[in-house]
Amino acid sequence: MSVPFVSQPTCPPVNPARGSLWMGLGLLVAQLLWPAEALAADKVRLQLRWLHQFQFAGYYMALEKGFYRQAGLDVDILPGGPQAAKPIEALLAGEVDFAIANSGLVIARMQGQPVVALAAIMQRSPVVWIVRADSDIYAPQDLAGKRVMLLDPPESAELRLTLLREGLDLDRLQVSPPSFDPQDLVDGRTDAYNGYTANEPFWLQQRQIDYRLINPHEYGVNFYNDVLATREALLDERPEQVEAFVRASLRGWQYALDNLEESVQLIHRRYAPGKSLEHLRFEAQELKKLIMPELVQLGHMNPGRWQTIADSYVELGMAKDTSNLGGFVYRGQAHTDHRLLYQVVGGATLALLLLGAVALRFAHLTKRLRLEIAARRQAEQELRNSNLKLEHLASTDRLTGLWTRLRLEEVAQNEIKRAERYDLPLCLIFFDIDRFKAINDQHGHEVGDQVLREVAHRIKAQLRDSDCLCRWGGEEFIILMPHADLEHAVVMAEKLRILVAGNPVAGNPVAGAPVTGQIVVTASFGVAQWQPGQNLREWVQCADQALYLAKQSGRNRIECYAPPIPQPLP
Structure with missing residues (x-):
């Protein structure tokens, strides 16, 4: 994907009478002091999970609004789909620098793969079963003996865990792979369709077909979805670049959610012309409910919740143990703006002295800022721990350990x-x-x-x-x-x-x-x-x-x- 061209500023004019020595020194100082966005941007590649749609709006807006460029990044966004590389495989092979995955990312980590979760965009999964409203299916138990479409694991982990928790073996269902065509549900070729809350319901509503959703969230299964990921080697080698990409991406998501109609119009025009504006608007509203920006910080990840998700995959037999989770959840870095803008006003000695003074000042401010951020994060963690403890005390009887x-x-x-x-x-x-x-x-x-x-x-x-x-x-x-x-x-x-x-x-x-x-x-x-x-x-x-x-x-x-x-x- 092309990035709008930005002209590179030139150095201030130098008086020829000062000679080549002054010109060389001036150019050297200018390179040291010029703004970061004026330098060549780092080229990075992002692999999406699926075809272009509102599901990836934050990344499009970060690119189109220049947030990546301001962070010193030149980003290529690669669509997914049936013919595209699998995001985690492409990430581990070094073909891309960042990828979008579901909660199954933690399985790769438990298997020893060096993947790192950077941010969870969806706080709840959109994966559901869709059944016709005129059927006799109301709860997971009603699927016994029925024809059920089910994606391969881990894409269908939420549904499989719901069945396991409700005491229903897969052997009691007539399971078939998904056809990706909801017409099969309408025509009665399947009883339960493995779909997304932001996709197939729009198609059914357009055709005035009543339906019901069996949502794993209503049965206590709560997975993250659309997790931004990278590999450990990139994080170790270029931590500032990873931090810059995460911040710019979350900034893009905030803009997309604050400006839904503008984002829908742009995605329809530049990325997904095959999807109607009405469908993109429906998708935007449904995904905003799953992202929950009014309740939690964008991209928020709870290590305890990741541990629960990992335990669920072990329970399903998709992984053996959770001993390799150390370092899986990205903690982020203290963010300090190192961009400076100065004009060369004199000789090399004055410029170097000025640079030294500014460097010392920024070192002092950076140290103070990092200490303040560390103290704030510690206070926030203590508050979260206190809230969790109070919630547990309020809901658990101290004598018997039962619910209150x-x-x-x-x-x-x-x-x-x-x-x-x-x-x-x-x-x-x-x-x-x-x-x-x-x-x-x-x-x-x-x-x-x-x-x-x-x-x-x-x-x-x-x-x-x-x-x-x-x-x-x-x-x-x-x-x-x-x-x-x-x-x-x-x-x-x-x-x-x-x-x-x-x-x-x-x-x-x-x-x-x-x-x-x-x-x-x-x-x-x-x-x-x-x-x-x-x-x-x-x-x-x-x-x-x-x-x-x-x-x-x-x-x-x-x-x-x-x-x-x-x-x-x-």
């Missing part, structure tokens, strides 16, 4: 919305330990705490990954069971009742303390299925009423809430 009531309420609200939207079954099991006060009175509060921890541990070990267990208060617990009807929940409650009653708890809460005997523990259970129109408070009250009935009926039993039957009008 506040955390369960947040998740339950989301599950109610999903049940309303997709007409899914949703159940609640409310249980507490029978005669717990007597246990405290007879054996002491330390033993009582041991009973709570032991019961919580046993119950949690029997639940599905999608079930949520929380300590509601005191000896009361609640289990939230998505995608489970009343019959399923009652079977689970009976299994848990037998488990609690059949396994006494040892009364020695402190290591080394004498055993006070085996304590027989029982629990009573109330089960309620969510009814359309119920809010969370009403639903919990129904389960509580069933629990109260179990207590009144003799304890160590299960009762179900039965909604009142409407009486006919007289």
